[in-house]
Amino acid sequence: MALVPGEIVKLFKERFGSGSEPELYRAPGRVNLIGEHTDYNLGYVFPIALEMACYVAIAPAKHGKLRVYSRDVGSEFAIPVNEIGEAKPVGSWRDYVLGVARELVRAGVPLTPCDLLVASEVPTGSGLSSSAAIEIATAFALLGSRHLKPLDIALLGQRAESQFVGVPSGIMDQYASVFGRKGAAIQIDCRSLTHKYVELPHDLRIMAVNSLVKHELGSSAYRDRVAECQTAVAAIQESYPEVKSLRDVSLAQFEQIEESIPAVPRRRARHVISDTQRVPDLAAAARAHDLRKMGELFVASHRSMQYDYEISCDEIDFLVERAIKIPGVYGARMTGGGFGGCTVNLVAPDAVADFESELKTAYMGRFGIEPAFYDCEPAAGAARIA
Numbered sequence: 196m197a198l199v200p201g202e203i204v205k206l207f208k209e210r211f212g213s214g215s216e217p218e219l220y221r222a223p224g225r226v227n228l229i230g231e232h233t234d235y236n237l238g239y240v241f242p243i244a245l246e247m248a249c250y251v252a253i254a255p256a257k258h259g260k261l262r263v264y265s266r267d268v269g270s271e272f273a274i275p276v277n278e279i280g281e282a283k284p285v286g287s288w289r290d291y292v293l294g295v296a297r298e299l300v301r302a303g304v305p306l307t308p309c310d311l312l313v314a315s316e317v318p319t320g321s322g323l324s325s326s327a328a329i330e331i332a333t334a335f336a337l338l339g340s341r342h343l344k345p346l347d348i349a350l351l352g353q354r355a356e357s358q359f360v361g362v363p364s365g366i367m368d369q370y371a372s373v374f375g376r377k378g379a380a381i382q383i384d385c386r387s388l389t390h391k392y393v394e395l396p397h398d399l400r401i402m403a404v405n406s407l408v409k410h411e412l413g414s415s416a417y418r419d420r421v422a423e424c425q426t427a428v429a430a431i432q433e434s435y436p437e438v439k440s441l442r443d444v445s446l447a448q449f450e451q452i453e454e455s456i457p458a459v460p461r462r463r464a465r466h467v468i469s470d471t472q473r474v475p476d477l478a479a480a481a482r483a484h485d486l487r488k489m490g491e492l493f494v495a496s497h498r499s500m501q502y503d504y505e506i507s508c509d510e511i512d513f514l515v516e517r518a519i520k521i522p523g524v525y526g527a528r529m530t531g532g533g534f535g536g537c538t539v540n541l542v543a544p545d546a547v548a549d550f551e552s553e554l555k556t557a558y559m560g561r562f563g564i565e566p567a568f569y570d571c572e573p574a575a576g577a578a579r580i581a
């Protein structure tokens with residue numbers, strides 16, 4: 196549901212009383228264009244921040260607690276401020292907020308009693324990074340006027356995710372939420388933690404299609420993939436002792452020694468190494484305005500996730516196969532962690548209407564589910580908005 200700042204402030208006042216005027220913060224979700232599961236292998240990723248975002252309204256309070264209401268879940272929790280440093284996860288939405296609060300306390304940022312209202316328009320389980328949007332919006336809100344370097348805010352959000360929520364994810368989602376820019380994709384180097392903005396062709400629409408399925412396998416498979424990549428690195432070190440992560444291996448080097456790597460880690464490594472290379476390739480194609488090449492890279496990336504990384508599923512493969520047959524669609528691929536969520540599609544502007552209606556009819560006919568479509572204009576990163 197699209198949110199407007201005035202509505203959130205109104206909700207905040209209804210919920211917590213009309214005392215002081217809350218401050219309002221926004222942090223976007225993201226859609227990754229290419230470079231999937233490459234971030235924790237210290238390679239490149241290429242996301243854009245979305246208009247769809249999480250909003251956090253915040254005002255000081257006198258009850259000694261951090262009190263948080265989620266509009267989306269319709270539930271509230273509170274914790275005494277002096278207990279935040281020792282807080283434990285409970286396995287629900289509140290972990291994203293509390294994880295960030297705990298990391299701030301542990302980073303030496305004292306928190307004072309306050310009320311927070313969290314409202315997000317980033318669909319959960321969609322691969323569009325709803326969790327990073329909550330984390331980063333919460334971090335900005337709790338920091339208020341206190342300054343922390345933007346990169347440190349992204350890293351703090353990632354720590355909340357890996358050490359509190361318990362998913363050993365890379366830096367992409369929080370980075371994109373902090374550093375998003377209107378009109379541009381962000382080419383992130385996940386080793387040096389630096390980025391370049393890349394403007395995208397104007398005669399191209401980025402359409403995300405939500406399959407509305409999320410197979411449970413997701414978080415355990417994520418852990419497995421992280422471990423398999425480490426196994427691949429260990430096997431590669433037999434031939435190239437200087438290699439520290441899959442980022443250090445070129446495709447040519449890999450092809451010389453791949454026979455020496457056990458079959459499963461070999462396939463995982465092939466995906467990571469090739470998808471990292473596809474990031475600068477996609478950026479170059481975007482700069483050269485080569486839409487056909489951009490589309491080819493999308494499809495190659497999808498095949499790599501489908502067969503080598505094995506993180507796709509029937510619903511997503513169906514959406515990709517159908518999409519790339521529609522005239523005016525340059526390419527399609529799954530985006531995000533995998534096992535459901537969204538595809539991302541490069542579509543000519545005048546083909547968008549047919550794209551939506553054909554894909555909707557086909558997907559409903561096959562799976563009985565009406566997919567959701569999001570027109571993804573690259574948007575700005577997190578900020579205070581009121």
Ligand code: GLA
Binds near residue numbers: 227234533
């Ligand atoms: C999830 C993680 C990211 C990244 C993607 C896959 O979104 O949070 O760090 O690994 O999966 O590219």
